Every structure is written in structure tokens, then in C-alpha cells.
Amino acid sequence: MSQHQDDLIQTYEALHALAEPSGKEEKTSHYLQSRLKDAGYHVHSFARHYGFYVDYPGGTEGVIALRADMDALVQEVDGEVRPNHSCGHDGHSTMVLHTALKLAESGEKPHHTVRFIFQPAEETAAGALQMMESGALANVKFLGGIHLRPEQEVPDGKAAPVILHGAIITLKVTIKGVPAHAARPEFANNPIEAAGRLMSALRSVHVDHPYSLKPTELHSGEAANLIPETARMTFDIRSVSNDGLEELIDQTKAVIEQVEEETGTSIKSEWVEFSPAAVQNDQAVQLAAKAVVKARSEEALAPACVSPGAEDFHFYTYHNKGLSATMIGLGCGLAPGLHHPAMDFNKQALHTGRDILYEMLWQADQVDWKEGTQ
Incomplete structure (x- = not known):
């Protein structure tokens, strides 16, 4: 293994050990910035968050860019709740950092300015929005990303030119009834019963696309002999498309109003943690596919990766309709799965990811991107 390969793995190990939660990526950001400054x-x-970007000068002000995420999950690992890099963001930052280092070492002059974006808070679906508000997407014509994929989605040694994530939103519901002693239920309006009615009624919601609408939390009551005043519920709602998610939201709102009227309770809804679905950009996907083949081989090119998960990378295209963008799905033998506290993968795949990203930049640099793209 060469010195550069050793350095790449050492970078990953350093970032893996830092593991900071969303919005608190101070040490991670400092480490990456220090390497790039060197x-x-x-x-x-930026003053309001730990995200940042660097530019490699080109012949024009038009920008082609790569994005990496920096935050870790907070989850229980061996009985201890702590930040843990079980979604691979340490690997993503490693690959994008070393793509930037390779470009700086090459001394080559691209036609476009090349930007490397390191964003915070992907896990809370806040980081992409923060980076856009801070101007990190100014003059960007093409945006690429990369994400480690589970073995069942993309096999080790292969890479998909696009990940088709779905849209997701979280619904938090507070049902307020009337409390009473359990021996006198006639004086109460039981919010737990209303919660059961709501779960049952939501089974009628349906759209003609793959989707899911499921309760993930239910909290109510503190005593065995007391009918409580409130019940709190959380629903995870997903669709393969943004239109499908909007249909689910509209139908869910109608059901909530119906249950509120039927039960005589007050139901307050809070819609949070929205992430849009990927919208495939054929031009960007073709560039990524060429990059996989040139960096590796025809055999290394996998089909589009369809993922049941969500990713805030897609906010960049959701709010910039003309932006050409794609996220590469990197096969790396990842098991037992993303967000599993014991997630592990073949670290040598990080070299492959770096090589593909580097080649994708040069493929994008050959395109005469239309003016006016945000």
C-alpha cells in the first residue's frame, strides 16, 4: 500500500474517532479545514454552523462541486448512548477530502472552478438548507455526492451512478382529551382511545405509489388508575416521490380532522424532518456512469440504487430545479446495515470512491454547462 493510501485510511480512522452529532461537528470541521489549508x-x-467549502480555481467562474456530510448519529452502542458513525459520513468526508487533496497535488487547471462542500447536520435534514442559505451553491452548475451502500443494494466492488432515495416526513401528534379517575370513565374523554382510533383510521390512507405510513412512538399516562389528559404519537411517512408524499400528507390531514370530530378530542399536528425524494438527472447520471467505468471497469458499474431511506442531499435539487446533480452509491460490503450500531464495511472501497469522484469531476469539467444554473 502506498503512502497516499495509508494517509487515506488514517484520515478515515481519525474522522471515525471524532464522531460528533448534528450541529456540533466542531472538531470534525476543524480537522478537515486544517488538512485543506495545509x-x-x-x-x-460560517458563523452559524460548522459547514464550510473550499474552491480550486479554474478558467471560469462556473462551478462544479462535490458534497460530503460530516455528522454522526447519536445511538445506543453496547449500552452507552453516544455519537457513532454508523451511516458512513466519516467515509464520505474522507473520500471528498482526498479528492480535493489529489486535485491540489496534480496542479492541473480545470475549465471550471471546483468546489468541495462539507456540510453539517445531514441526519437532522438541516445541513443542506444551512449551506444553501450560506451561499455554498453560488454559481454551481453540477453537484456530485457519494454514499456507502449496504451489500444488498450495491455489491462490494461496484458503484451505482445514482441513488434514488424517497421522500420522508415525520408527523408528531398531540391528542388532548379529558382526564378522570379510571373508576369514573364517564367523566373522561380518553386520548388513548382516540389514539387507537387514529391509528385505525389512517389505514384508509392510500396512494398509487410505493409508500409507508407507520406509527413509531406512542406515549400516554403515568398511573394505572388514571385516564390521562394527553397522548403523544409519532408517525414516519415515506413515498418514492415528492408528489406521492404530498398526497399522503393531504389524506392524513383529512383523517386527523375526521378523528378529532368523531372523538371530541383536540389533535395538534406538527410536521417535521422533511427530506425530498431524489429526482433523477439523466445528464448527471451519465457522467457518473462514465466515471465509474473509467476509474474502474464496465463490470464495476451497477444499476441505479433504489433506497428506502432518505437523504438531505436532495434539498439541493429540490430548491434549485435547474441543478444537474447525482449521488453515487458505493458498494463496499457494508453490513449488517446503515444506522446499525455495529455497521462495518471494506475500508479499501474508500480508494475506489475517491478515484470515481476524481474522474467524475473531470467528466463534468468537459461539459459546457448552461448559464443561469444556480
Whole structure:
């Protein structure tokens, strides 16, 4: 293994050990910025969050960019609740960082300015929005990303030119009834019974696309002999498309109003943690496919990766309709799965990911991107 390969793995190990939660990526950001400054980059950082970007100068002000996420999950690992890199963001930052380092070392002059974006708070679906508000997408014509994929989605040694994530939103419901002693239920309006009615009624919601609508939390009551005043519920709602999610939301709102009227309770709804679905951009996907083949081989090119998960990368295209973008799905033998506290993968795949990203930049640099793209 060469010195550069050793450095790449050491970078991953350093980032893996830092593991900071969403919005608190201070040490992770400092480490990445320090490595880039040492390579001659000027860092554009921001006061309101730990995201940043660096630019490699090209012949025009038009920008082609790569994005990495920096945050870790907070989850229980061996009985201890702590930040843990079980979604691979440490690997993503490693690959994008080393793509930037390789470009700086090459000394080559691209036609476009090349931007490397390191964003916070992907897990809370806040980071992409923060980076856009801070101007990180100014003049960007093409945006690429990469994500480690479970073995059942993309096999080790292969890479998909696009990940088709679905849309997701979280619904938090508070049902307020009337409390009473359990021996006198006639004086109460039981919010737990209303919660059961709501779960049953939501089974009538349906759209003509793959989707899911499921309760994930239910909390109510503190005593065995008391009918409580409130019940709190959480629903995870997903669809393969943004239109499908909007249909689910509209139908769910109608059901909530119906149950509220039928039960005589007050039901307050809060819609949070929205992430849009991926919208496939054929031009960007073709560039990514060429990059996989050139960096590896025809045999390494996998089909589009359809994922049941969500990813805030897609906010960039959701709010910038003309932006050409794609996220590569990197096969790496990942098991037992993303977000599993014991998630592990073949670290040598990080070299493959770096090589594909580097090649994808040069493929994108050959395109005469239309003016006016955000």
C-alpha cells in the first residue's frame, strides 16, 4: 500500500474517532479545514454552523462541486448512548477530502472552478438548507455526492451512478382529551382511545405509489388508575416521490380532522424532518456512469440504487430545479446495515470512491454547462 493510501485510511480512522452529532461537528470541521489549508486551499467558513467549502480555481467562474456530510448519529452502542458513525459520513468526508487533496497535488487547471462542500447536520435534514442559505451553491452548475451502500443494494466492488432515495416526513401528534379517575370513565374523554382510533383510521390512507405510513412512538399516562389528559404519537411517512408524499400528507390531514370530530378530542399536528425524494438527472447520471467505468471497469458499474431511506442531499435539487446533480452509491460490503450500531464495511472501497469522484469531476469539467444554473 502506498503512502497516499495509508494517509487515506488514517484520515478515515481519525474522522471515525471524532464522531460528533448534528450541529456540533466542531472538531470534525476543524480537522478537515486544517488538512485543506495545509494543501493550499482557502476555507470559506460560517458563523452559524460548522459547514464550510473550499474552491480550486479554474478558467471560469462556473462551478462544479462535490458534497460530503460530516455528522454522526447519536445511538445506543453496547449500552452507552453516544455519537457513532454508523451511516458512513466519516467515509464520505474522507473520500471528498482526498479528492480535493489529489486535485491540489496534480496542479492541473480545470475549465471550471471546483468546489468541495462539507456540510453539517445531514441526519437532522438541516445541513443542506444551512449551506444553501450560506451561499455554498453560488454559481454551481453540477453537484456530485457519494454514499456507502449496504451489500444488498450495491455489491462490494461496484458503484451505482445514482441513488434514488424517497421522500420522508415525520408527523408528531398531540391528542388532548379529558382526564378522570379510571373508576369514573364517564367523566373522561380518553386520548388513548382516540389514539387507537387514529391509528385505525389512517389505514384508509392510500396512494398509487410505493409508500409507508407507520406509527413509531406512542406515549400516554403515568398511573394505572388514571385516564390521562394527553397522548403523544409519532408517525414516519415515506413515498418514492415528492408528489406521492404530498398526497399522503393531504389524506392524513383529512383523517386527523375526521378523528378529532368523531372523538371530541383536540389533535395538534406538527410536521417535521422533511427530506425530498431524489429526482433523477439523466445528464448527471451519465457522467457518473462514465466515471465509474473509467476509474474502474464496465463490470464495476451497477444499476441505479433504489433506497428506502432518505437523504438531505436532495434539498439541493429540490430548491434549485435547474441543478444537474447525482449521488453515487458505493458498494463496499457494508453490513449488517446503515444506522446499525455495529455497521462495518471494506475500508479499501474508500480508494475506489475517491478515484470515481476524481474522474467524475473531470467528466463534468468537459461539459459546457448552461448559464443561469444556480
